[in-house]
Amino acid sequence: DQQVKQNSPSLSVQEGRISILNCDYTNSMFDYFLWYKKYPAEGPTFLISISSIKDKNEDGRFTVFLNKSAKHLSLHIVPSQPGDSAVYFCAASLQGGKLIFGQGTELSVKP
Amino acid sequence: DAGVIQSPRHEVTEMGQEVTLRCKLISGHNSLFWYRQTMMRGLELLIYFNNNVPIDDSGMPEDRFSAKMPNASFSTLKIQPSEPRDSAVYFCASSPEGLANEKLFFGSGTQLSVL
Numbered sequence: 001d002q003q004v005k006q007n008s009p010s011l012s013v014q015e016g017r018i019s020i021l022n023c024d025y026t027n028s029m030f031d032y033f034l035w036y037k038k039y040p041a042e043g044p045t046f047l048i049s050i051s052s053i054k055d056k057n058e059d060g061r062f063t064v065f066l067n068k069s070a071k072h073l074s075l076h077i078v079p080s081q082p083g084d085s086a087v088y089f090c091a092a093s094l095q096g097g098k099l100i101f102g103q104g105t106e107l108s109v110k111p
Numbered sequence: 112d113a114g115v116i117q118s119p120r121h122e123v124t125e126m127g128q129e130v131t132l133r134c135k136l137i138s139g140h141n142s143l144f145w146y147r148q149t150m151m152r153g154l155e156l157l158i159y160f161n162n163n164v165p166i167d168d169s170g171m172p173e174d175r176f177s178a179k180m181p182n183a184s185f186s187t188l189k190i191q192p193s194e195p196r197d198s199a200v201y202f203c204a205s206s207p208e209g210l211a212n213e214k215l216f217f218g219s220g221t222q223l224s225v226l
Contacts, residue, residue, distance in 0.1 A: 002152065009150075043115070043202055043217025044154070089154060098167060099215070101146075101154035 003027050004092050006102035013109050019077040021105050023090035028071060030092040034099070035064060035075050038087040047088070048075070080109045115218035117203050123224045129191040132221045134203030136184050142206040143186050144215065145178055149199045160186065193225045 005024045013019045021035075031052040036044035050057040050064045050073075057064050063076045073092075077084055087106045091099040116135040124130055136143055145157040158168040163180045171178070175194070180186045190197055204217040 004153075006153070041219060043204070043219050044215075045217070046215065091154075098156050098159065099154075100156075103151065103153035104148075 001026070002103070004090060004100045004102040006088075006090060006105045008105050009103070010106045010108070013080045013107065015082055015109055015111050016079045019075075019080040019084065019107055019109065021075040021077075021088050021090075021107065023073040023075075023102055025071050025073065025092050027092070027094065028068070030094050030100075032093045032096070033064070033066060033073050034091045034093075035062075036089045036091060036101075038089065038104070044089055077107075080107075082109050082111055085109045115203055115205050115216050117201075117218035117221050119221060120219065121222045121224075123226065124193055125226050126194055127192045128225075129189065130193045130197075130223060130225070132188040132201050132203075132223070134186045134188070134218060136186070136203075136205040137207075137216055138184065140205035140207045140216070141183070142208070143180060144204040144206070145186070145188050146202040146204065146217075147199045148202060148220070154202070157188070190223075193223075195225045198223055198225050 003026050034049040035047040037047045038044040048059050048062050048064050055066050065074045085108050087104045089101050089104045091101045118133045141162050143160040146154045148154050157170045158178045160180045178188045200220045202217050202220045204215045206214050
C-alpha cells in the first residue's frame with residue numbers, strides 16, 4: 001500500500017507561470033513532510049519541508065502548503081523557470097522516523 | 112567533499128547472476144540508507160544503518176537481498192540471484208544525524224537492468 005501518493009506522473013508549465021505539484025497521504029499521524037528534487041542522472045536533493053503544526057512554509061519561489069484535514073500537501077513554484085525542470089518527490093515521516101516517499105512528478109517548464 | 116559515491120553507475124546482467132552495488136559515504140556521516148526507485152512505487156527505503164549497525168531492514172524485498180557495512184565509510188548491497196523485477200535505480204544516501212531527514216545526501220544512483 002502506498003502511504004504517500006503523487007497521482008500526476010508529469011506536469012508541463014510555461015516559464016513564468018505557477019507550477020503546482022500535489023501529494024496525498026493516508027497516515028494522519030505523519031508529522032513532518034518534505035519535498036526533494038531530482039535532476040536526471042543525479043540523486044534527489046532536499047528542497048523544502050513543513051511540520052504538521054504549520055500549514056504553510058515559504059522559501060523564495062517555493063511554498064509548501066499542508067492541509068491536514070484533507071491529508072494533502074502541495075508545492076507551489078512561482079514563477080517557474082526552465083531550471084526547475086526535474087522530478088519532484090514528496091515524502092512524509094512520523095516522529096523523526098524513516099522517510100516514506102511518493103512516486104514522483106516530473107515537471108517540465110517550457111521557455 | 113566528493114559527496115556520496117556509488118558504483119557502478121550502470122549494471123546490466125542476466126537473470127540468476129549475482130549483483131553487487133557499492134557505496135562510499137560522506138566522511139563524518141554515521142548513517143547509511145539504501146533506496147530503490149521504481150515508476151510504480153517511487154523511492155522505497157530498503158535498509159538503513161547507524162554506526163555500521165543495521166537498524167531497519169523491513170524494506171528489503173526478500174532473502175535474495177543483503178546489505179553490509181564492513182566499515183564506517185563503505186557499504187554494499189547484494190542481490191543473489193537477480194531477477195528481472197529487480198530492475199530499478201538503486202540509491203545510497205548518508206546522513207550525519209541518523210534519520211535527520213533534511214540532511215539526507217544521495218548518491219547519483221546505480222541503474223540496474225536484469226535481463
